[in-house]
Amino acid sequence: MDNSMFCYQCEQTLGGKGCVKSGVCGKNPTVANLQDVLIHELKGVGFYGQKNLEKGLKIRSEINKFVVDGMFSTLTNVNFDPTRFVEYVKKAEEIKEELKKAVGEIMNVPEAAKYKAPETMEGMLEDAEKLGIMADEKLDMDIRALRELLIYGFKGMAAYAHHAYILGKFDDEVNNFFYKGLSGTIDDSLSVEDLFNLNMELGKTNIKCMAMLDSAVTGAFGNPEPTQVLITKKKGPFIIVSGHDFKDLKELLEQTEGKGINVYTHCEMLPGNAYPELKKFKHLVGNYGGAWQKQQEEFDGIPGCILMTTNCVQKPRDSYKDRLFTTSIVGMPDCPHIDEVNGKKDFTPIIEKALELKGWQEDEPEKRITIGFAHHAILSHANEIVDAVKSGKIKHFFLIGGCDGARPGRNYYTEFAEKTPKDTIILTLACGKFRFNKLDLGTVAGFPRVLDCGQCSDSYSAVKVAMALAEAFECGVNDLPLSLVLSWYEQKAVGILLALLSLGIKDIRLGPSLPAFITPNIMQVLVDKFDLKPISSPEDDLKAIWAK
Incomplete structure (x- = not known):
C-alpha cells in the first residue's frame, strides 16, 4: 500500500503543481486516497443514474442527496475523517448496484462504472493507486484538465445543493445534471469541445442551483438587511x-x-x-x-x-x-x-x-462593521444607484471577492480595495472580503463604498445585481462600468467561475495564482473566449481597467 497521494484541486496546492505526500490543507494520504475512491465510485453512479434517466426512470431523492453530499464531502477542508469516507464508499457501491439493477442490461459500460469497491479500508487504499487523478498516464492532458474542471465544479455546486436540501429545497434539473456530468467524465468518446461545453452547461446549472439556494435561505430566514x-x-x-x-x-x-x-x-x-x-x-x-x-x-x-x-x-x-x-x-x-x-x-x-x-472575563471596546447588502437590499435602491451613475457621482463598480487563503500574494486584494477611487463602489462576498471589510473606505452618493453581499453561497446576489443594472442601463453586463477581481481557493470558486463564464461575462481577473489543473491549451481557450486574465499588481490592473 502506497503512502503517497496526488491532489491539485485547491489554489494552495504544493508548488502550484500538486500535493504528493500530504495536503497543504491538512489531509493525509489515507483521506486523500479514500476521496479518490469515492469520486471514482460516484462517476459510476453517474453513469448508471444517467442510463436510468434516459429510460425515463425516476431516481429516489435519497440517492440524489447522497450524490450531492458525497461530492461535497471531498471539497477542500470539509472532512478529514477516514472512517466516514469508508462508509461513503460502501454506500456509493450499494447505490450503484441499485441503479444498475433498475436499468437492466447495457452495452458498452465504461471500465470505471464496472469497478466494485472493496469492503475494507485496506482494500480501498490498495485500489486507490489505480483510480487517482494521474492513474491513466496515457490520458490526453487537455481531456484530463476538462474532466477535473468538471469534477471540481460539481464539488462546488454540491455545496450549494447541500445547503438547499438542508432547507427542504431541491431541483430535478440540478440533480439530473450531476448524473449527466459525472457520466461524462468517464466517457472516452467526448472530445475537448464536448467537455468544454459540458463545463459551460455546469455553469448554467449552477446559476439555477444558486438561485434555488437563495430562495431557500430567504424563504427560511428573510431577506438580509443592512446591519451594524x-x-x-x-x-x-x-x-x-x-x-x-x-x-x-x-x-x-x-x-x-x-x-x-x-x-x-x-x-x-x-x-x-x-x-x-x-x-x-x-x-x-x-x-x-x-x-x-x-x-x-x-x-x-x-x-x-x-x-x-x-x-x-x-x-x-x-x-x-x-x-x-x-x-x-x-x-x-x-x-x-x-x-x-x-x-x-x-x-x-x-x-x-x-x-x-466560562468564556471571556471582560468586554472589549466595541467596534462594528456594516453588512447585509444582498440583492434585495441593493436593488431596493436601484433608482438611486442608476441616478448616481448617470450624474457621475458613482464612476465604477468593482466586485472584489471570493475565497481567502494563506498563500502570499493575497494582500493584493487589500491594496486593490484601498487604491480604488473614492467615487467607486466595491461589491464583495465570501471570505475574500476579510482582506478589507474592516477598513474605513468611506461613502459615495450616500452608500457605503463597501457593500457586503454575503457568503460565497450568495454569489447569485452579485449576478442578480449585475443583470438588473444591465437592464436599467439597457446594455449587456460586459458593457457596464463593472470589473470583476476574484480570488479563489477551493472548488466553490470553480463552480462560480464556470457560472460567470456561462453567462458570457468577460475580462475577469483571477488570482492569486491560476489553477494547477488547467493546462496551457485550455487556459488559452479561456483567454481567447472570455479574456480571462491573472491578476498582476493593483496599480497595473487599475490602470488597465481605466484604459478600457
Whole structure:
C-alpha cells in the first residue's frame, strides 16, 4: 500500500503543481486516497443514474442527496475523517448496484462504472493507486484538465445543493445534471469541445442551483438587511459558529436562548447577523475573527466552543481540540460530532462545554462593521444607484471577492480595495472580503463604498445585481462600468467561475495564482473566449481597467 497521494484541486496546492505526500490543507494520504475512491465510485453512479434517466426512470431523492453530499464531502477542508469516507464508499457501491439493477442490461459500460469497491479500508487504499487523478498516464492532458474542471465544479455546486436540501429545497434539473456530468467524465468518446461545453452547461446549472439556494435561505430566514455587526468580544460563555449552515445556527440559537451563552458567527457565517429570523435572537451578539485560514491562531486556547457546520475546517491545535464540535458533512478525527436524529440536532454537549469554560472575563471596546447588502437590499435602491451613475457621482463598480487563503500574494486584494477611487463602489462576498471589510473606505452618493453581499453561497446576489443594472442601463453586463477581481481557493470558486463564464461575462481577473489543473491549451481557450486574465499588481490592473 502506497503512502503517497496526488491532489491539485485547491489554489494552495504544493508548488502550484500538486500535493504528493500530504495536503497543504491538512489531509493525509489515507483521506486523500479514500476521496479518490469515492469520486471514482460516484462517476459510476453517474453513469448508471444517467442510463436510468434516459429510460425515463425516476431516481429516489435519497440517492440524489447522497450524490450531492458525497461530492461535497471531498471539497477542500470539509472532512478529514477516514472512517466516514469508508462508509461513503460502501454506500456509493450499494447505490450503484441499485441503479444498475433498475436499468437492466447495457452495452458498452465504461471500465470505471464496472469497478466494485472493496469492503475494507485496506482494500480501498490498495485500489486507490489505480483510480487517482494521474492513474491513466496515457490520458490526453487537455481531456484530463476538462474532466477535473468538471469534477471540481460539481464539488462546488454540491455545496450549494447541500445547503438547499438542508432547507427542504431541491431541483430535478440540478440533480439530473450531476448524473449527466459525472457520466461524462468517464466517457472516452467526448472530445475537448464536448467537455468544454459540458463545463459551460455546469455553469448554467449552477446559476439555477444558486438561485434555488437563495430562495431557500430567504424563504427560511428573510431577506438580509443592512446591519451594524459587533466584531469585538463580550464578557461571558460563548459558542462560535463557523461554516455556512444557517439552519444549524438557528437551532443552536433556539437551544441556547436564556442560558447565558453568547453566540458569535465566524468567517462565512458573518452574513447570518443580517437575516431577520436570526438577528432577532439577542444572544447572537456579533462576529468573531476573520477568514477561515486564521482559525488555528484565533481559536488557540479560547475559553469557549466552536461549532463547525461546513467547510472550512483546519486540523485543530491541542489547545482547543476538545472544544471544537463538528456536524453534518464536516469530519475531524478525535473531535466530538453532533448528528441529526429525526430531523433535529441536540446541541447539549457543546452548550454544557461552553458553560464549563466560562468564556471571556471582560468586554472589549466595541467596534462594528456594516453588512447585509444582498440583492434585495441593493436593488431596493436601484433608482438611486442608476441616478448616481448617470450624474457621475458613482464612476465604477468593482466586485472584489471570493475565497481567502494563506498563500502570499493575497494582500493584493487589500491594496486593490484601498487604491480604488473614492467615487467607486466595491461589491464583495465570501471570505475574500476579510482582506478589507474592516477598513474605513468611506461613502459615495450616500452608500457605503463597501457593500457586503454575503457568503460565497450568495454569489447569485452579485449576478442578480449585475443583470438588473444591465437592464436599467439597457446594455449587456460586459458593457457596464463593472470589473470583476476574484480570488479563489477551493472548488466553490470553480463552480462560480464556470457560472460567470456561462453567462458570457468577460475580462475577469483571477488570482492569486491560476489553477494547477488547467493546462496551457485550455487556459488559452479561456483567454481567447472570455479574456480571462491573472491578476498582476493593483496599480497595473487599475490602470488597465481605466484604459478600457
